[in-house]
Amino acid sequence: MQDYGYNINSLISDMECFAKRENIPIMLSSGIEYLEEFIKKNNIKSTLEIGTAIGYSAIRMRLSGTSVKSIERDVVRHEKAKEYVEASKLDNISLVLGDALLIEEEGLYDLIFIDAAKAQNIKFIEKYKKNLKKDGYFIIDNVDFHGLVGKSEEIKSRNLRGLVRKIEAFLSYLSEQDEFSVTKVSVGDGLIILRRK
DSSP states (O other): EEESOOHHHHHHHHHHHHHHTTOOOOOOOHHHHOOOOOOOOOTEEEEEOOOOSSSSSHHHHHHTTTTEEEEEOOOOHEEEEEHHHHHOOSEEEEEEETTTOOOOOOOEEEEEEOOOOOHHHHHHHHHHGEEEEEEEEEEOOOOSSSTTTTTTTGGOOOOHHHHHHHHHHHHHHHHHHEEEEEEEEETTTTTTEEEEE
16 A cells, blocks of 8 residues: 555554444445445546545545545534544545535536435435536445345334335335436445446
């Protein structure tokens, strides 16, 4: 790995420990490794991330060669992400505090990575598809949601059942639209890759 003037592997380990301790969801290792390879293989140079959390995936994606602009609405997580990005000494990571459904983004991106409020996936795609380059990709994380998707009838908790049903509705929406080709990848907690036809 390139020397960034800081032991980047130690930083990433620190982030993983912090996320586990504070119960902050970050990508599972097989998911983030797949995403890193996807960025390299497809020569992704610009990424918009919706849902920064503590900046873990933003840093990992940047290390794979893409610039990253990342939006987070939670102030505490945004501030923590700023600390980690500063410590990483990486350039070309831009962190934005705000609600991704309210922000007006002008840029065009090779990749739009969505790892935010699961119930809003359809709204995120509808809002941000204008920001996707002609041959660009959407990647959406957590579409298996811990193996619960497709089993909503068995879930006792009303809130959890409601959330899983929204993910199921999202998958149904994808099967009915004809603007994007859809690929499901069973790594991490499930990824969906969309490419404009």
